[in-house]
Amino acid sequence: MTKLTLGTHPFLLGFEQLERLVERTAKSGNEGYPPYNIEQTSDCSYRITLAVAGFGDDDLAITVEDNALVIRGRQSEDQENRIFLHRGIAARQFQRNFVLADGVDVGEAVMENGLLHVDLTRSAPEQIVKNISIRKG
Template identity: 75%
Template sequence: MTKLALGTHPFLLGFEQLERLVERTAKTGNDGYPPYNIEQTSERSYRITLAVAGFAEDDLAITVEDSTLVVRGRQSEENGERVFLHRGIAGRQFQRSFVLAEGVEVGAATIENGLLHIDLNRSEPDRVIQTIQIRKG
């Protein structure tokens, strides 16, 4: 039995881009840090919450690149000479990516109590009905 790729299924015309999107999502390289939650806050809105304890606002960057929400964190280097007897609090740089569906827009971003909240809103899709005229050949 031949396995059809998503973009080559006979009933899904023009979905090659979706297959590339799935491949790109699999290659984002998210390693589990920082941990995050995704919650649905209403019928058309979502909230992503990342645990970013120890990161200040200036240490974080949020961008949208080709329908991908990218959150980057890099703590500024400390000039003081600190000697740690034990260092169990992660303070490494990170990049976390989320692929956004068409019509999903990034709203506000807030940081409180070591949690970065990013609100997403999905717009109502326009319903399009098109009538095609049939001509004699």
């Protein structure tokens, strides 16, 4: 028996892109840094919170690229006159990718107590019923 995938199942027409999206998400290379939460704040809104202690507003960039929310962090190497006896606070760059479904919009981003909050809203899809006339051929 042949294995059916989303892109080859006869009743799922036009879902080939969804299969590629799942593969892309699996290969996105998101490691565990920085840690994050995703919470549902209402029926049609979400909040992503990243722990970005040590990063300032200017060290962070938030973009939407090809239906993905991309959050990048890069701290400036301001090491003048600093001698670390122990350095346990990470100062590395990062990139977090979150794939967005159609109809999900990125709202505001707020930095608060070392946490970056990014709000998302999902618009309810319209219920469309369309009658198709049958033409005699």
